[in-house]
Amino acid sequence: MDKADWIELTEGPLPVAEVLAWVVRPGCGAVDLFCGTVRDHSEDRRGVEMLEYEAYEPFVVPSMKEIAHEARRRWPEIGRLAFLHRIGVLTVGEIAVAVAVSTPHRAEALDAVRWSIDTLKTTVPIWKREIWKDGADWGLGATELSELGDVGLSGT
Amino acid sequence: MDKADWIELTEGPLPVAEVLAWVVRPGCGAVDLFCGTVRDHSEDRRGVEMLEYEAYEPFVVPSMKEIAHEARRRWPEIGRLAFLHRIGVLTVGEIAVAVAVSTPHRAEALDAVRWSIDTLKTTVPIWKREIWKDGADWGLGATELSELGDVGLSGT
Amino acid sequence: MATVLFFGPARDAAGARSAIVEGTCVGEVVAATVTRFGEQFAQLLPTCRVWLNGDPATPDAPVGIEDEIAVLPPVSGG
Amino acid sequence: MATVLFFGPARDAAGARSAIVEGTCVGEVVAATVTRFGEQFAQLLPTCRVWLNGDPATPDAPVGIEDEIAVLPPVSGG
Numbered sequence: 349m350d351k352a353d354w355i356e357l358t359e360g361p362l363p364v365a366e367v368l369a370w371v372v373r374p375g376c377g378a379v380d381l382f383c384g385t386v387r388d389h390s391e392d393r394r395g396v397e398m399l400e401y402e403a404y405e406p407f408v409v410p411s412m413k414e415i416a417h418e419a420r421r422r423w424p425e426i427g428r429l430a431f432l433h434r435i436g437v438l439t440v441g442e443i444a445v446a447v448a449v450s451t452p453h454r455a456e457a458l459d460a461v462r463w464s465i466d467t468l469k470t471t472v473p474i475w476k477r478e479i480w481k482d483g484a485d486w487g488l489g490a491t492e493l494s495e496l497g498d499v500g501l502s503g504t
Numbered sequence: 505m506d507k508a509d510w511i512e513l514t515e516g517p518l519p520v521a522e523v524l525a526w527v528v529r530p531g532c533g534a535v536d537l538f539c540g541t542v543r544d545h546s547e548d549r550r551g552v553e554m555l556e557y558e559a560y561e562p563f564v565v566p567s568m569k570e571i572a573h574e575a576r577r578r579w580p581e582i583g584r585l586a587f588l589h590r591i592g593v594l595t596v597g598e599i600a601v602a603v604a605v606s607t608p609h610r611a612e613a614l615d616a617v618r619w620s621i622d623t624l625k626t627t628v629p630i631w632k633r634e635i636w637k638d639g640a641d642w643g644l645g646a647t648e649l650s651e652l653g654d655v656g657l658s659g660t
Numbered sequence: 661m662a663t664v665l666f667f668g669p670a671r672d673a674a675g676a677r678s679a680i681v682e683g684t685c686v687g688e689v690v691a692a693t694v695t696r697f698g699e700q701f702a703q704l705l706p707t708c709r710v711w712l713n714g715d716p717a718t719p720d721a722p723v724g725i726e727d728e729i730a731v732l733p734p735v736s737g738g
Numbered sequence: 739m740a741t742v743l744f745f746g747p748a749r750d751a752a753g754a755r756s757a758i759v760e761g762t763c764v765g766e767v768v769a770a771t772v773t774r775f776g777e778q779f780a781q782l783l784p785t786c787r788v789w790l791n792g793d794p795a796t797p798d799a800p801v802g803i804e805d806e807i808a809v810l811p812p813v814s815g816g
Contacts, residue, residue, distance in 0.1 A: 378540060
């Protein structure tokens with residue numbers, strides 16, 4: 349991994365320890381890594397056991413690349429950046445998404461990670477299905493799909 | 505590690521992969537991990553090769569425990585929380601400090617990590633010495649030591 | 661005529677992952693899906709975005725057999 | 739009389755990690771360090787916090803041989 353961005357959609361467990369080691373740069377004193385993990389409940393659905401993620405696969409990586417590009421435009425200090433999302437069936441506690449950024453100082457890493465995960469959640473074509481003891485249904489609290497341009501012009 | 509907070513001062517490499525796995529909770533859908541890493545420069549000091557951290561050792565863990573306590577008061581949603589700091593000599597790219605938090609939703613994890621690392625940097629009795637090719641001196645941009653009470657009453 | 665892909669809840673509502681649907685532009689194809697896939701799908705459609713070959717589509721964009729229209733309900737990744 | 743510990747830049751300025759310093763309260767001990775450790779240390783002192791046995795100290799707090807006073811310059815952890 350020599351390139352500056354590590355952007356991946358995968359069915360296997362996300363290699364977060366490797367991501368964390370990869371994202372460190374000599375010129376950067378700060379690394380922030382956010383992980384979205386499978387939770388055992390969702391609003392009033394108790395006992396969620398698994399999540400199944402599906403994606404409009406050919407367009408996930410391009411969509412994450414657009415976010416990466418915009419993040420670098422907003423925070424030119426970014427050293428390395430990683431966006432990884434998993435699809436398929438995940439059990440409680442497993443990591444579904446990882447966002448990691450290195451920057452010289454900490455404020456930029458924290459800001460860039462927050463903006464990136466917020467944007468990823470509204471612009472990347474991925475859906476989750478929640479599977480609990482007595483049923484299964486699509487994730488609550490879904491967000492109408494936005495174009496990066498829509499979100500890209502607000503904030504910061 | 506059964507307890508809810510993992511607070512440690514150590515001379516060895518920080519076990520961040522282990523921290524990341526430990527901090528995940530079934531009731532939490534978000535984990536944020538911030539790492540402060542050794543940077544190869546500092547303001548106008550180029551070519552920093554190593555940092556040496558020293559601490560008022562008996563009071564580092566108590567001071568970090570106070571921060572943990574206050575973080576849990578501010579964000580009662582926190583599942584697990586880890587603050588680790590390393591002392592001794594570190595080379596460029598090594599991790600000096602790690603702050604990790606899990607919460608049900610992402611905003612709280614990101615807020616709690618930011619507040620915790622900001623507070624840790626001003627209230628924990630640790631000093632760094634920068635060692636570069638032609639010299640060594642104490643870290644630039646040091647902050648007058650605050651009581652947690654001073655910072656604890658502002659913000660959020 | 662174009663291939664229409666349905667994702668997430670739209671797939672359940674349509675009862676299909678994909679379908680070949682008549683129409684010469686995006687708007688015509690989408691209108692035809694409403695007729696064909698019934699009430700539940702029709703109710704979901706206003707919350708969905710429609711992409712043509714990976715980009716947001718306008719209703720008057722012409723389509724042919726090679727084109728892929730995607731019906732994308734509110735997303736829930738992460 | 740109390741043990742005084744010097745950290746970070748205060749250690750360099752004092753030229754010592756610790757010292758036994760005369761005085762019956764924190765204020766007296768600190769005043770004695772200024773006399774004893776010279777100009778560079780005296781200049782740094784106003785930026786330092788002074789702790790007594792791990793807690794912030796007031797100048798009038800009484801001290802004895804068992805007590806530990808720490809001179810803590812601006813911190814730079816993390």
